[in-house]
Amino acid sequence: MKKSRCAASVAALVAGLAFAGAANSQTIEFWTQHYADKLNWNAAIAELIEDFEAESGIQVNHEVVPWSAAFQTWLTVARGGAHPDCADMYWLHSFSAIGGDQYGPMPINEYRDEFPTLEQDFYSGALRDVIWQEDFYGIPWRGDIRAMIYRTDVAAEVGIAGPPETWDEIIEYAKKMTKRDENGNIERWGFAFGSASNVVSWLLPYYWQAGGEMMTEDGKTATIDNDAMRAALSFMRDLIWEHEVVNEDSMEQGFDALPLFVNGKIGIIGSAHQAWGVRLDREYPEIDGTWAMARSAMGPDNRSSFSGAGYIGVLRGSENAKECVEWMKFLSRDENMLRLSKASGAVGTKPAVMGSDFWSDRPWKVIVGQALEDAHTSQHPAPAWSSIATPKPGAVLFDLMYDTIILQKDMDAAIAKAQERMQAELTR
């Protein structure tokens, strides 16, 4: 009797463990950064997870990676550190190169057919951010489009009816908006290049607007020694030193355009995150009606706007790739992408999302939709791009900007040197 009871207990234990193991294989670890309001973001993901679990039976454990630790986290993951099964990621090219075929983002070509209408459903520019060396890595879920933002009250004060439409008008309007006290202390800057803390991202739209491209399409040859770069850098330099409408310290760490704009100390920002619309609506309702967004001004060649993106992909080492793909399929539905877009404030990567009521219920959102037509991806097909575009001294583009715009060094020599350094980075 005792023996049979013991055997039954062991059998029950083994069955229990087996069941637990099976149940465990239906649980995926999913990491995201946080967007907009953290509580809202967590709640939105929790709701999506609940719906997905009810539908598929697959459990999702969600963890948030703070933006302040995101880069180090993904770098560690790409070097073999602890990783989730799937995650909200960025900089696919760099992290793929760092991880090689062992760690980091995992190509999911075998699941490509699970997304049969990918090309029709998503913006083509967004899809460029999930394909690297012809491998398919996931679904793009958020866009970061930048447009011009300006203070309408300041414009009215100086007799301007609308936003600047061209580079020349930027100079003209910014001069009118710039205001100093009797001692020469600035009370209001007419213009700021961008809202991002990454100052290198300020240069890109002006360079593109002048007709330039950073590198060839294969990512192997640097293409910055040209007239477009001279035009962009000259325009930025002159705004500071000749027209005196941009803060000469704006390239230094600690410069934050948001409080200055909110307090009316900046008239126009050339390239502002679309997420500022969400933030200004939510955090600064008192200045509603005193600001507006506008499409980027026309440069010598076009009116390109900076566009970034994030994607949801699978990590190498995951044993739950199939379950992750199910999760990604669920998230990529129009209604779920809209829920993500609403929670994050990030523009959608599908026309169906951007055509929704949510993206047309405020004037600035309509402009964001228009700015998508001017979108130029900031992703470049080179693993070293993040190193080249790092906004720190020692990085190729930062040094080029600092030398020419702030220190006003010889432009031809600085560009030639940057071209050489960038080429060396691309062939690292």
Added chain:
Amino acid sequence: MNEKNIFCYIMVAPALIITMLLGIYPMFASMFISFRTYDLLNVQERGSHWVGLRNYYTVFADERFVQTVIQTILFTVLAVGISVAMGLFLAQIINARFRGLAVLRTLILVPWFVPPAIASVIWIWLLNTDLSPINSLLRDMGWTTRNIRFLTDSSTWGPISIPMLAIVAVRVWNGLPFIIIFLLAGLQSVPKDYYEAAEIDGANIVQKFIHVTLPMLKPVLLILLALLFMGGIGHFEMNFIMTGGGPRNLTNVMAVYAYNQGFLFFKFDQAAAASGVILMMSSVICVFYMWAQSRDNLR
């Protein structure tokens, strides 16, 4: 080995293991990498191989790094020198007995409660050219008419600049309480008889400080200076957060340089070489300290 020894080893073991794992091992691993290629963008593909001192040549060929080494020394000397001088002065004051001593002690110790990263963020705002309340105050008092660009002015006097002095001031502000506590402990161990004897000999307050206080504080000062110089050579967070090394690399220090090489440019080999230089400089201070201490012991 007797029971007492075994007990001692058991008590020390956790700290020793943690130090070995989190201190000694990474230090040797970093030194090892500094003699090899280790480019994060291609190490999976090309691997890592021995290159001897090439990484050290590369970082020293970078004029930014040389500038950074000089500035690190300057930052350390200024911050340590000013902190210790002020610490000696303030420690004497709070070692005395007077009404309001408790309040003064609390006020002096307050900056210690602020972590350096938080202190940096607070001071970024306080020193912001356009928003600084310090600038407003200076203008209201009529002392200046133009805003001072505390963290962004790139004019220099030799290697010294306003942003460098601003960061030194914040480092002193944040580090001073630790120094005062250290020196206060030393001061309170000086026998009062020595001061009474000096008074009988007719010594004034300065003479008492030079001939009694300083010699008696020498062991404490030696430890304190060694700690501060070693900490100063490897200092990171305030320079990283407040200016990132700018403007024009004028506030860059070796630890920030090493961080940027590794985590922004993915050149872990050069980051390890820069860190190796920090380690060697700290080691020199450490060896000097040990030599000075052993010389004192021999006497």
